Amino acid sequence: MSDSNMNKSGKKKFVYYPGCSSQGSSKHLDSSLRAIVPALGLEMEEINDWNCCGASVGNIGGGPLPTTALSGRNLAKAEQQQATDVITGCAACYLNTHGANERIKADITLRGKVNESLSAADMSYEANLQVRHACEVIVNEVGIDKIKARVTKPLEGLKVAGYVGCQTVRPFANTESGGKYDTFDDPKFLDQFAEACGAEAVDFDLKTSCCGGSVAVISPEKTLHLIRDILQAAQDSGADVISTPCPLCQTNVEMYQPAINKKFGTNFNIPVVFYSQLMAKAFGLDAKKDAGLHRNTIRSEKLNILVRE
Amino acid sequence: MAVSSDTSQKYDLGFARWVYQNVKGGDKLSMCMQCGACSGSCPIGTEMDHGPRKLIMMVRAGMKEAVFQSNTLWNCTSCYRCTVRCPRGIPVTHVVQGLAAKAVALGYASEVDTARFAHSFWWSVTHFGRTDERLVTAKYYFSFGFIAGIKKSLDNLKIALGMVMKGRMHVGLPHKVSDNKGLRAILEKATEIEMRDKQGGAES
Numbered sequence: 001m002s003d004s005n006m007n008k009s010g011k012k013k014f015v016y017y018p019g020c021s022s023q024g025s026s027k028h029l030d031s032s033l034r035a036i037v038p039a040l041g042l043e044m045e046e047i048n049d050w051n052c053c054g055a056s057v058g059n060i061g062g063g064p065l066p067t068t069a070l071s072g073r074n075l076a077k078a079e080q081q082q083a084t085d086v087i088t089g090c091a092a093c094y095l096n097t098h099g100a101n102e103r104i105k106a107d108i109t110l111r112g113k114v115n116e117s118l119s120a121a122d123m124s125y126e127a128n129l130q131v132r133h134a135c136e137v138i139v140n141e142v143g144i145d146k147i148k149a150r151v152t153k154p155l156e157g158l159k160v161a162g163y164v165g166c167q168t169v170r171p172f173a174n175t176e177s178g179g180k181y182d183t184f185d186d187p188k189f190l191d192q193f194a195e196a197c198g199a200e201a202v203d204f205d206l207k208t209s210c211c212g213g214s215v216a217v218i219s220p221e222k223t224l225h226l227i228r229d230i231l232q233a234a235q236d237s238g239a240d241v242i243s244t245p246c247p248l249c250q251t252n253v254e255m256y257q258p259a260i261n262k263k264f265g266t267n268f269n270i271p272v273v274f275y276s277q278l279m280a281k282a283f284g285l286d287a288k289k290d291a292g293l294h295r296n297t298i299r300s301e302k303l304n305i306l307v308r309e
Numbered sequence: 310m311a312v313s314s315d316t317s318q319k320y321d322l323g324f325a326r327w328v329y330q331n332v333k334g335g336d337k338l339s340m341c342m343q344c345g346a347c348s349g350s351c352p353i354g355t356e357m358d359h360g361p362r363k364l365i366m367m368v369r370a371g372m373k374e375a376v377f378q379s380n381t382l383w384n385c386t387s388c389y390r391c392t393v394r395c396p397r398g399i400p401v402t403h404v405v406q407g408l409a410a411k412a413v414a415l416g417y418a419s420e421v422d423t424a425r426f427a428h429s430f431w432w433s434v435t436h437f438g439r440t441d442e443r444l445v446t447a448k449y450y451f452s453f454g455f456i457a458g459i460k461k462s463l464d465n466l467k468i469a470l471g472m473v474m475k476g477r478m479h480v481g482l483p484h485k486v487s488d489n490k491g492l493r494a495i496l497e498k499a500t501e502i503e504m505r506d507k508q509g510g511a512e513s
Binding site: 020024028058062117118121174184297 | 333352353356384385386387388389390392393400402406407409410413414422423424426427428430431432433434435438439440441442443446449467468471472474475476477478479484486487488490491492494495496497498499500502503506
């Protein structure tokens with residue numbers, strides 16, 4: 001799919017869509033991605049003046065077409081920068097932007113309506129871009145061997161539970177437009193990332209179980225048991241840390257541990273990090289500025305060693 | 310439960326047709342064979358009064374009021390497990406989310422938590438072009454009233470302080486897109502097109 005997607009010089013040009021959480025709860029995903037993507041040999045520049053993707057409730061708050069127009073504006077901006085591919089590390093940004101892009105490509109009527117909306121700001125989108133998740137790009141454009149080759153400080157002895165979550169792989173990972181990079185229910189890429197970094201990927205059954213997503217933010221009492229089950233499985237697997245690609249998973253599974261301990265009488269204290277933080281660390285990049293490990297609220301001995309080194 | 314065995318009840322049979330035409334993915338609902346893979350896959354089915362399988366049957370039975378009053382609409386976490394497992398290719402998540410959006414638009418759900426949150430969220434998008442996690446959350450908490458807002462804020466104070474300490478809660482003026490005027494014009498135009506299509510009866 002992406003071979004035909006080249007700019008005039010025959011090269012791909014990646015632009016980066018950080019998404020709103022990059023300026024708040026998930027600064028550590030943003031800083032680590034900005035560090036590891038170039039380290040893996042891919043240049044990327046940020047979309048100029050990007051806006052929100054519509055998250056999980058845009059359709060309810062603003063309606064379907066205005067929500068699609070939000071993605072339309074970001075895509076139009078990326079096209080102005082002569083991009084061929086848009087990369088994002090956020091599951092919700094990917095879900096919305098990729099979904100909107102594919103619908104705009106397939107449905108000429110919708111494309112007309114999006115462009116009519118964009119014309120209010122003298123913009124238009126020709127629908128020539130691919131929107132890709134950072135994990136898919138790392139699997140398909142970089143490859144696991146190249147990750148291994150880049151590692152200078154292997155994470156020896158670190159046991160990692162790879163918690164993929166939902167929207168990083170569903171509903172697109174195993175589709176043509178999504179790059180067919182892994183399965184919906186039992187993806188392997190996150191474990192491969194950890195192992196490429198020299199860590200040990202433990203067997204972790206709940207790797208694609210839901211943390212509650214935005215329902216965990218809106219009505220936590222409905223979803224704390226989902227996170228408890230994820231933490232329990234991670235603990236049973238002997239993991240030192242949980243690694244995830246998703247901003248909302250990271251925040252939910254980390255931040256609700258005290259509330260879960262209070263509600264269920266448990267004693268969880270498991271660090272939850274982004275895979276990209278582990279990669280930044282294994283690549284010998286700066287533990288704070290790049291890996292952002294000081295931004296994790298739950299610290300274990302193993303994590304502290306990573307931060308200090 | 311809202312499902313009645315009273316066969317004399319008159320269903321609004323136009324409702325299913327309306328859903329087929331007006332809800333994203335709704336046109337696929339006639340494919341449903343009621344296997345229940347969706348409800349069985351749902352992580353949060355225990356919180357739902359009906360679950361997706363039954364909700365789809367209720368749509369087809371024309372039970373408009375019961376569908377729009379169902380809490381199934383508000384408990385979907387968008388995990389997409391039902392969607393990828395459906396053997397008939399129905400985008401179940403989109404249908405449930407689409408029905409939720411229609412329920413709000415038609416005035417069935419103004420007091421529902423998700424509708425309040427969506428309202429706070431869209432306020433941030435239209436004012437700043439971005440989600441200010443802090444302000445969206447605060448506006449959502451205080452949508453329940455001043456006292457309830459204080460209580461909800463206190464309940465989550467530890468989390469909020471933890472975020473501030475780690476530099477993960479923005480503390481200055483909201484981050485904004487620089488061309489906020491252009492973004493607003495785009496959103497207003499899109500809303501206008503959606504209204505125009507609705508009056509013409511087309512799907513949006």
